[in-house]
Amino acid sequence: MNTQNKNNGNSVNVEIPVHSTRTLLQATLAASAVAAIVLVIAILPAEYNIDPTGIGQSLGLTQLSKNNVVPAEDPSIFVENVAMLDGDKSDGDESTGLVESVILLDGNMLADAPSVAEIAQSRQSPSVRSDIVTIDIPAGKGLEYKLLMDAFVHLEYEWNTDGEPLYFDFHGEPKGDKTGYFESFSITTADKMKGSLTTPFAGSHGWYWKNKTDSVITVTLSTKGDYAIKG
The missing domain is CATH 2.60.120.680 (GOLD domain)
Incomplete structure (x- = not known):
């Protein structure tokens, strides 16, 4: 395509390239192919531990997905601290009271958390x-x-x-x-x-x-x- 610009009597011809439909279609298919390759080689192994080509494992990408997964029943989750709040204090002991929250950190097993009866008993001070x-x-x-x-x-x-x-x-x-x-x-x-x-x-x-x-x-x-x- 040619355009003509007239300024102060000077004429300039500018040629604007026009891509055909075939060229645009080829570019779209090429971009889709590159995206599919990146998905299979990098994203699936790194995010979902799916590695159909084996390249992800060679590059260490599958290890990334394993580090981000926490099992539904992970025995490594423990109870370290039981926060005692809103309790009746006696003789300066601030540890007695109603159990309001449980902090899940490394420490004692979750199974060792106090029962409902123990929680109720914890509110009772000698006074x-x-x-x-x-x-x-x-x-x-x-x-x-x-x-x-x-x-x-x-x-x-x-x-x-x-x-x-x-x-x-x-x-x-x-x-x-x-x-x-x-x-x-x-x-x-x-x-x-x-x-x-x-x-x-x-x-x-x-x-x-x-x-x-x-x-x-x-x-x-x-x-x-x-x-x-x-x-």
Whole structure:
């Protein structure tokens, strides 16, 4: 193909090569053939350990695929460390508590991981106790019931009245604080409540109930955790 460019009276002929359909088809077939050869000789041995020609093994490509394969049941996977978190601590022992995660590293066999019963037992420190008390809230008055607890220990609780609902504030007061600060965890009016608490700080934690009726209301409170009763 010829094109003519006219600029300032000068004429320049530029010849642009045009490939025929046959030439393009030959180039496409040649590229496909090269890609197929690379696939068979290099990619299949290196990625999938498939070596129909044997060239991949000679070049060490099959070893690459073997290094990347981990058997479904690999006995070399072990448990090195069981992380103990969110547990009740006693005597400064931070290793007791709920098993939250298992790190798969070289170490003890996975079969040695603790059972469900052992995990539940690990949450129990020697200081964990359970109590059930009844508390009479006088008519028209309020009453507090407190537990002394360290920071980051777990408490489970449940209480109910003998019928009438009570206004209550479930809160905690930091140990040694003289400013009157306290942190409320739940404030409402109800005739029963069940829940748990991980203490944010050391101090007294408990309930303030307000009886707005004309008769005594009895509260039955069940608690379980690492605490001392302040009353």
